[in-house]
Amino acid sequence: MVKHKCTRWAVDLGSWSPTLQQLAQALAVIQPEERVRLLKFHFLDDYLSSLVGRLLMRKFVSTNSGVKYEDVKFARDIRGKPYWLQAEHETHSQQQLAFNVSHQGRFVVFAGITAQVAVEEDENITASSTTRFGVGVDVMKIEYSGGRSLAEFFRIMRNKFAENEWRYIKRSHHNEMDQLQAFMRHWCLKEAYVKELGVGVTIDLQKICFTVDVTRALAVGGLPLTGTILRCNDMPMHDWYFEEHLLHPKYCAAIAFKNCKPIVKSFELLSIDDLLIETEDAKSVAILDTCRNVLKKQRKTW
Structure with missing residues (x-):
């Protein structure tokens, strides 16, 4: 038996004017290649939307796996879809995750599925033998x-x-x-x-x-x-x-x-501070310089 739990998060960026400290905390926890990818955005709003999407993925994986927020790593499959890059000892976990993120205008939304295999009911059931489940948002x-x-x-x-x-x-x-x-x-x-x-x-x-x-x-x-x-x-x-x-x-x-039907709930609205943690890397000169340049980007009007 597999039990599915759905996480539905939304962030409203309409009233967020990022501070240098907030932006540094956000950039410090994402992977270097993600920072490079973000630089392609001309407008600050698009940059922030994509950045928040990456933070939502990290929060979800960290919350549901126990991996430290800053240690969560992602890779992309051949279709360009992000997935959690699990360490070898984590791949045998009975808890499987699927997630997706989207953004337009002032909103960034996230949907994630946690599937817990109830192995105590049937010792022959394993995470790898269950029907593949997924989510898109x-x-x-x-x-x-x-x-x-x-x-x-x-x-x-x-x-x-x-x-x-x-x-x-x-x-x-x-x-x-x-x-x-x-x-x-x-x-x-x-x-x-x-x-x-x-x-x-x-x-x-x-x-x-x-x-x-x-x-x-x-x-x-x-x-x-x-x-x-x-x-x-x-x-x-x-x-x-x-x-x-x-x-x-x-x-x-x-x-x-x-292949899953979670309990019906509304989106939970998160604030930016719900996605940030303090790290020493956030104080680095390189990240602070990047943040200063990012904050010079032009904003859109909603």
Whole structure:
């Protein structure tokens, strides 16, 4: 028997103006190659969003494995998807982890699954013999800011949706805002699904058809909608389970679970200080110099 527990975290960066000390504490615990990767971002907001995503992954692994926060290491698979680089003695643990992170606008979201194999019930069960489980998460801002009209945007994006999806998005009683929210809900679900697969939106999205939960309206801070149904190539996908969340009136999020169905909960909102620890490395000249240069980056407006 395998018991799955889900961690759902969200960080609102909208009101965060990082101090030199905070940024140094954050950079000190991530790997050198991650610091290099972050430098590609032109805007401070994108830099901070990606940095916070890395901190959320570390907090999750450290909390659930007992490994020191600063000692958690990650690598990337051939698809570029991060995974926990376990030490040899940790690979035999009965506790297995899966996680995913996403960010857009002011929000960074994280979803993680902890699977505990109950070996006491059957000594023949091992972590390696259980069905592979996974999780994907995505967050979308419910707005359209493109140069074209919304109608033209919908025309261009039409071939990314199944007929049933598009009928729901363009329902006659939906005004323009309702259509936009319905569009973003479906897109968020598709992104969460393909992120768990690790393939990005390179597959035929028209073959992925979601029937969204319409039993009640999404509510900020409320429990997620859980009645979403997925069909791929017109075949029901019974090994997938979905949650839809509303983090803010303008931000929706979706979580895709493969081969697991955790207890339903809302996202827990974390502060930046929840992700930081004090280390001697944070006082190094090199890291402080990097932080000063980062803080000179231009900010976006929300």
